[in-house]
Amino acid sequence: MPQLEASPALDFQSEAYKDAYSRINAIVIEGELEANDNYKKLAEHLSDHKDELIKLARMENRHMKGFQACGRNLSVTPDMEFAKEFFAKLHDNFKEAWDEGKVVTCLLIQSLIIETFAISAYNIYIPVADDFARKITEGVVKDEYMHLNFGEEWLKANFDTAKAELEAANRQNLPLVWQMLNQVAEDAAVLGMEKDALVEDFMITYGEALGNIGFTSREVMRLSAQGLAMA
Amino acid sequence: MFGLIGHLTNLEHAQAVARDLGYPEYGSQGLDFWCSAPPFVVEDIKVTSATGQVIEGRYVESCFLPEMLATRRIKAATRKILNAMAHAQKMGINITALGGFSSIIFENFKLEQIRRIRNLELDFHRFTTGNTHTAYIICQQVEQAAPKYGIDLSKATVAVCGATGDIGSAVCRWLSHNTGVKDLLLIARNRERLDNLQSEIGMGKIMGLEEALPMADVVVWVASMPKGIEVDPSSLKKPCLMVDGGYPKNIGSQFSNPNVHVLKGGIVEHSLDIDWRIMHIVAMDVPARQLFACFAESMLLEFEKWHTNFSWGRNQITLEKMEQIGMASVKHGFRPLLTT
Numbered sequence: 001m002p003q004l005e006a007s008p009a010l011d012f013q014s015e016a017y018k019d020a021y022s023r024i025n026a027i028v029i030e031g032e033l034e035a036n037d038n039y040k041k042l043a044e045h046l047s048d049h050k051d052e053l054i055k056l057a058r059m060e061n062r063h064m065k066g067f068q069a070c071g072r073n074l075s076v077t078p079d080m081e082f083a084k085e086f087f088a089k090l091h092d093n094f095k096e097a098w099d100e101g102k103v104v105t106c107l108l109i110q111s112l113i114i115e116t117f118a119i120s121a122y123n124i125y126i127p128v129a130d131d132f133a134r135k136i137t138e139g140v141v142k143d144e145y146m147h148l149n150f151g152e153e154w155l156k157a158n159f160d161t162a163k164a165e166l167e168a169a170n171r172q173n174l175p176l177v178w179q180m181l182n183q184v185a186e187d188a189a190v191l192g193m194e195k196d197a198l199v200e201d202f203m204i205t206y207g208e209a210l211g212n213i214g215f216t217s218r219e220v221m222r223l224s225a226q227g228l229a230m231a
Numbered sequence: 232m233f234g235l236i237g238h239l240t241n242l243e244h245a246q247a248v249a250r251d252l253g254y255p256e257y258g259s260q261g262l263d264f265w266c267s268a269p270p271f272v273v274e275d276i277k278v279t280s281a282t283g284q285v286i287e288g289r290y291v292e293s294c295f296l297p298e299m300l301a302t303r304r305i306k307a308a309t310r311k312i313l314n315a316m317a318h319a320q321k322m323g324i325n326i327t328a329l330g331g332f333s334s335i336i337f338e339n340f341k342l343e344q345i346r347r348i349r350n351l352e353l354d355f356h357r358f359t360t361g362n363t364h365t366a367y368i369i370c371q372q373v374e375q376a377a378p379k380y381g382i383d384l385s386k387a388t389v390a391v392c393g394a395t396g397d398i399g400s401a402v403c404r405w406l407s408h409n410t411g412v413k414d415l416l417l418i419a420r421n422r423e424r425l426d427n428l429q430s431e432i433g434m435g436k437i438m439g440l441e442e443a444l445p446m447a448d449v450v451v452w453v454a455s456m457p458k459g460i461e462v463d464p465s466s467l468k469k470p471c472l473m474v475d476g477g478y479p480k481n482i483g484s485q486f487s488n489p490n491v492h493v494l495k496g497g498i499v500e501h502s503l504d505i506d507w508r509i510m511h512i513v514a515m516d517v518p519a520r521q522l523f524a525c526f527a528e529s530m531l532l533e534f535e536k537w538h539t540n541f542s543w544g545r546n547q548i549t550l551e552k553m554e555q556i557g558m559a560s561v562k563h564g565f566r567p568l569l570t571t
Contacts, residue, residue: 123349145350196307199267204314205349207269217272225256228264
């Protein structure tokens with residue numbers, strides 16, 4: 001039986017680490033910023049849940065500030081231009097869906113895809129993070145499960161009418177996630193995060209959410225692996 | 232509800248099964264994909280006891296493949312097992328068996344240190360390795376099949392390959408205490424563990440595999456190997472009974488010699504049909520009746536409402552526990568597989 005080799009210790013102050021961190025940290029900050037905007041928009045449309053969504057938007061804003069502090073702590077300047085570009089396609093798809101009044105698609109992009117992407121990245125990051133960032137990220141993960149839950153609950157309550165749109169939105173947007181993960185795989189590896197662990201965590205959390213919403217196990221397997229083979 | 236966590240024997244097998252089950256997205260993928268794949272429920276199962284009691288369970292595919300160990304994808308291998316356990320627990324399953332390599336990986340990589348999986352705290356009392364029942368069934372197979380092939384255990388030398396493992400050590404304990412075998416040949420890699428086992432059971436010779444095989448009337452194979460090894464039939468005694476409890480099988484060879492008898496070890500036959508696909512998938516000869524004894528252990532624990540990690544850790548299997556699970560096994564209609 002082979003033995004588990006100890007992971008090499010990470011040097012948080014090395015140039016290579018800080019260089020990779022400048023992009024990963026920027027993505028996280030940008031992700032929280034986009035989430036803040038998206039929840040504020042959703043609050044306009046889902047007036048019954050306005051207060052809750054505004055609360056979520058504020059929470060995302062707090063997360064963003066926490067992650068900005070993580071970058072400062074390592075004296076890293078986040079590469080925000082890279083991060084904007086990184087989210088551009090998902091951002092455009094959200095905007096387009098919003099303009100067409102497709103709330104289900106908007107919720108899939110924000111409450112399922114972006115939240116799951118964040119949760120899985122944070123879960124894989126926590127064991128390899130520096131002490132300062134670990135504490136902040138642990139706090140954030142707890143909150144993020146709450147957001148995922150909002151999307152799940154709403155979509156579950158509206159599953160019959162939302163199902164077809166969810167499937168189409170999944171087809172359109174999930175392949176983007178695999179591309180995004182590929183794009184940052186090397187930087188993530190420098191931070192001690194493995195791509196297969198990220199993909200697996202994403203598929204588990206995303207699959208659980210789809211299952212809670214009302215999809216069967218078979219549908220979940222098909223939906224959560226969509227586009228992965230091509231990535 | 233009981234649970235079974237299983238895996239397939241190799242990548243090719245996994246691809247074929249994925250295509251058969253109607254998941255083409257998984258069927259054409261290489262090892263990298265399986266390293267990223269999440270656990271999933273393959274089917275819901277109903278099992279009826281010989282007493283008439285009916286229980287329900289679920290089979291969880293962990294997506295672990297033995298190639299992950301062979302190619303040193305150790306982290307992926309450990310994630311598969313922990314994620315499958317978390318998946319089973321989240322579904323509220325009372326008692327889940329860790330089949331095949333699952334329990335070996337859990338033990339070998341000390342996964343008991345990792346309790347937190349995402350937003351879930353693993354409760355190890357909900358899991359069993361199933362090794363007590365497997366060891367009991369293998370011993371029954373040796374005791375009941377040997378005379379059929381003209382082997383008198385009181386005059387026989389029994390070699391145990393993988394003697395210091397959890398199942399192997401329990402088999403040695405039982406055979407030395409309950410059967411009066413003439414001699415035991417203890418085969419394993421770790422000398423210290425071998426010495427400890429030998430002094431515990433008070434008999435047995437420590438030996439290498441090559442040296443032991445020609446001396447053995449019975450060979451029990453319970454080593455953890457990602458791939459089977461070739462055995463030269465001319466090196467074996469005639470008659471020779473081999474009970475291969477490996478998954479995948481320890482023996483990679485087929486034998487045409489009429490005096491070499493190979494029994495699938497650690498397999499039970501149920502007295503009533505079970506309506507499931509999973510034993511077809513792992514190519515059991517009689518899929519509706521035959522299953523791994525470790526899986527049957529979680530069924531027995533559910534039948535008896537012994538919702539606890541009955542088999543856990545390494546070298547904890549006592550003769551009393553083997554007898555206890557053995558009695559439950561007989562009561563609910565399980566029998567050791569005796570046909571080669």
